[in-house]
Amino acid sequence: MRLATRSDGSRDGELVIVSARHDRWVSARGIVPNLQTALDSWDEVAPKLQELDRDLALGKLGEPSAFAELRAPLPRAYEWIDGSAFVQHIELVRRARGAALPDDLLTNPLMYQGGSGCLLGPHDDVPLADEAWGLDFEGEVAVVLGDTPRGLSPSRALDHVRLIVLANDWTLRQLVPAELAKGFGFFVSKPATSFSPLALTPDELGPHFRDGRVQLPLRSFLNGRLVGEPEAGEMHFSFGELIAHAVRTRSLTAGTLLGSGTVSNRDPARGVSCLVEQRTREQLDSGTVTTGYLKPGDRVRIEMLDPTGANLFGSIEQTVVLG
C-alpha cells in the first residue's frame, strides 16, 4: 500500500490510499481519521485499508490525486530518531569539522533524538532566518514503527517496521560545531525535518527491501541539477540493527520515525545527499571549497526511482525562503 496524508484542516490530516500509478487516491476516513490512528491499531486496521486499496486498484472508487495537498505522512509524530548508518558520511563530515571519530564507529550506531512535533510536508517552504547558519539538506530513508518493545534483537526488530518513507533531515551546519562541543548533541542545529509524500508498506518495495536495507539509489537535486544518487543499500547498520539500538533501554510507541542517516557511498562518483560532503570532497581534492550552503530561493528535490523509473515515494521538493 501507498499511504499519504492529505491536508484537511486538522492537526493530523486525513489518511488517503494512493494508486500504483499515483494518479488516483481514496480517503480512508471511513476506517480511521488519520495515519497515527491506523498505526495505533495496525493489525486490525491494515486489512481494511488493503480492501480499500484493492477497490481503488479495480477502479471501483477513488478520485484524481492532488499531491500538492499532501503533508508529511505524520505531520506530528511521537518520536523522530535518526541513526547515522552510513559510516562513510560520518567519516567525511567529522573530517570536515576536525572532529574525532568514535572508536566504536563500526559496532555501535550513532543516533540522535530529533524534534518530532512539527514536521514539514513534501512541498512546504523551508524557512531560513539567517543565511549564515549554513542550511544543508540530508537525504535519508526512514521507517515508521509499530509498538516496539525494549530489548529486541535486530532480527526480531524488523517485524515492527510498518512503513517506509524518505526524509530530508535539514541541518544548520554552522550551528553544529558549537552545539556538539557543549556535549548534549544537536538541538537548534536541527530545524524541522521533511518527509516524502508517500509512506509505503515494505511489500511495495519487493526485492528492493532486503537485509533490512532499501537497496535502491536515493536521488538528490539542487535547483534542478542532480547532485547525487548514492545507493541506499550501502548502510553499514541495517534498520534491524538501528531499531535494536534504539530500544536497548526503552520501548517505542507506534508511529515512531527512525531514519538511516544521510545516504552516502564510498564511491565519489555516486555524488552526495548533502552539501557538506561535497564541500569536504572539494577541500580534500583541491584545497578550496566552492560549494556554498543553501540560500533563499534554492530548491531541493529528493526522490527514489525503482529500476523501471517509477518514483516510489513521490518527490520531496521544497524551496528555501527567508523567514
Added chain:
Amino acid sequence: MRLATRSDGSRDGELVIVSARHDRWVSARGIVPNLQTALDSWDEVAPKLQELDRDLALGKLGEPSAFAELRAPLPRAYEWIDGSAFVQHIELVRRARGAALPDDLLTNPLMYQGGSGCLLGPHDDVPLADEAWGLDFEGEVAVVLGDTPRGLSPSRALDHVRLIVLANDWTLRQLVPAELAKGFGFFVSKPATSFSPLALTPDELGPHFRDGRVQLPLRSFLNGRLVGEPEAGEMHFSFGELIAHAVRTRSLTAGTLLGSGTVSNRDPARGVSCLVEQRTREQLDSGTVTTGYLKPGDRVRIEMLDPTGANLFGSIEQTVVLG
C-alpha cells in the same frame, strides 16, 4: 486546575480534574477524551474544564479519587525536551566525569531532546536490565506547552505555558560517558522519563510561579529517607529563556514537555535531586564515594510541598525492578 490522566485502557488515558484536597475527581470525558486533545484546543476547552472544576469544588459532582490509577499526564507526548538550567548541577556532574564545561554555560542553555513516545506514570515500576548501568534519578520541574511558534522572545514565551508538572528524568550514569563521547548526546543512557500525578495550571502555584521559575523546594526521598530539598527557584535560566532557546530554529506543537534539568543548589546543605551529585560531593569532601547507584528494590519519591505542607503535584513514587 489540577489535571490528571486516569488509566482507561486507551493509549492516552482519560482526563480527570482533581479537587483542591486531592480527595475527589471528575472525569472530563464529556468535554474531551484526553489531555492531549484538551491541549490541542486549549482556548476553547479550558473554560469548559474550569466550569467542571467549579462544580467539583461545590460538591455538585465527582467521585473519590484513586491516585493508584494515574498515569503520566501525557502517557505519550510529541516532544520531551530537557534543559539543564541549574548550572551548579552541570558543574558538579562534569567535574565527576572529568568533562570540560561549555564556555557559554551562563548564556546559552544546555538542552537535549528526550524520548517522548512511552512515558512512565507516577507509580510505574522502573525496569533495570543491568545494575552496572548505574541507574540514577533526576528530580525536575517541567512545563507543558501550547503551540509555540519559532523565534519567540523569552518574555513572550511564558504565555505558552499551559501546565506545570514534576518529572524524574531517569539516567543510566555508566552509559553516559561513552555515549556523550560519540558526540550526538544522550540516547540509550536515558530510559523512559516519569511524571507526577498532577499537572497544574500556573495560577494554582500563585506567587510560587514567579520570574518564569517555580519558587519552591523539590523534595527527593530514597527508600523513605529525604536526600534533598533544593530550591527550584535557583534556576539560572528561566522557563521563558529555555522555551525561547528551544524555538530558536523550529516551532513546538501543543503538548510538548520542557524540563528544567535536575534541581540543584549551590548550598550543599539543601541536599540533592540525583545521586551523582551526592557521589561527586563525597569524592570532593573525602576522596571516597560511598553512595552507590540504584538497585532493584530501591524506592524513589519526588514531590513538592507548598508552605502549608500541601503536596502540590502528588508524589512520583516508584520502585526499581530487575527487568
